[in-house]
Amino acid sequence: MDLDVVNMFIIAGGTLAIPILAFVASFLLWPAALIKVYYWYWRRRLGMQVDYAEYEGYRFCYSHRGTPGTRPSVLLLHGFSAHKDMWLGVVKFLPKNMHLVCVDMPGHEGTTRSSAVDYSIEGQVKRIHQFVKSIGLNRKPFQLIGTSMGGNVAGVYASRHPSDLCGVTLICPAGLQYPTESKFVQRLRELEKAQDSDGIPLIPSTPEEMEEMLKLCSYVRFKIPKQILQGLVDVRIPNNDFYRECFMExxxxxxxxxxxxxxxxISTPLQVIWGKNDQVLDVSGASVLAKAIPGSQVHLLDNCGxxxxxxxxxxxxxxIMDFIIAQQNAAINSNKKLS
Structure with missing residues (x-):
């Protein structure tokens, strides 16, 4: 074989080997960095841009896609110890021309971390309202969606600022009195009696604890490599003191x-979505909301945590889309009757 051809194969092989080795090294040595790259990649692929907004010196970090149009804008609020990127899986299946905004909740990820008063539900509602005003999201009614802690915030927001909203979707929301206690709530009662604030299942500090948290939160059982579990822990550990303070609030x-x-x-049209196999916040909470707010749409999902x-x-x-379209159609029909 010609020497130049041999050299070409060697160079080509080396060129391919570099990114492969870099990936393997990241996976084995820096899994936390790999996880951050993963989120960056999916934000970029889905067209989500990261921006910052300020309100009287308080900084909010958020991602967004699209511009306000005929459909209402959508604001998504994540759960405890999560961040704006947890919504990327849902964003993938929403229309590309819909105006979407995913914000880091107070103290989480890129949003300012300040006093504990901001981590109470009332404090978070106040901050989210400031965020909404800072980006002009409430120039016309928008759809508010929240899950878990974010669902608690979204529900209380709807009770405080109904004119801001055209609809609200609560996904497994916290903040209710549940007819049936979940496995997680039972565990919290045990920790409360023992006065142990270090064993909170949602604040893992080892790969093993992370695996247990994922089992608690998800009905589907994923086989996750230990390196990735370690990466997930590494990302969270620097924030664990904050998570503990926030959780206690x-x-x-x-x-x-x-x-x-x-x-x-709550007078805003309400949608409730809940996993039937939720071990963190029992699905019986859905019936509490349905009874309190007549006309609510309730969806209970099989084989889902x-x-x-x-x-x-x-x-x-x-x-979510079916609910938004239904509310739009109802508004159009109502306007026709009035005219």
Whole structure:
């Protein structure tokens, strides 16, 4: 074989080997970095841009796609210890021309971390309202969607600022008095009696604890390599003190039942989505909301746990879109009758 051809193959092989070796090295040595690259890649592929907004010195980090149009804009609020990128799976199945905004909740990821008062549900509602005003999202009514802690915030927001919204979707929301206690709530009661704030299942500090948390939150059982579990832990550990402070505020007297105490004030069209196999917040909470708010649309998903938006992203997107379109059609029909 000609020497130049041999050299070409060697160079080509070396060129291919470099990214492969870099990937393997990242997977084995820096899994946390690989996870961040993964989110960056999916944001870019889905057309989500990251921006910042300020309100009186407080900074919000958010991602967004599209511009306001004929359909209402959509604001998505994530759950405890998560971040704006948890919605990427759902974003993938929503129309590309729809205006979407995913914000990091107070103290989470790129949003300012300040005093504990901001982590109470009332504090978070106040901050989210500031965010909405800072980007002009409430120039016309928008759809508000929240899951878990974000669902609690979204529900209380709807009770406080109904004129901002055309609809609200609560996915496995926290903040209710549940007729049936979940496995997670039972565990919290045990920790409360023992006065142990270090064993909170949603604040893992080892790969093993991370695996247990994922089993608690998800009905679907994923086989996750230990390196990835370690990466997930590495990303969270620097924030664990904050998560603990935030969590104690959320389960405190002021916030524990915030949604329950305010749900009778919700006049905005309401959609409730819940996994039937939720071990964190029992699905019986759906009946509490349905009873308190007549006309609510309730969807209970089979073979689905607490992490609905990650386990069933396509179904979540479909239900959300069906609800938004139904509200638009109802508004059009109402206007026709008035005219």
């Amino acid at each position: 959320l389960v405190g007297e002021k916030s524990r039942h915030s949604l329950h105490e305010n749900m009778h004030l 607490h992490s609905v938006v990650m386990e069933r992203p396509r179904k979540s997107a479909q239900l």
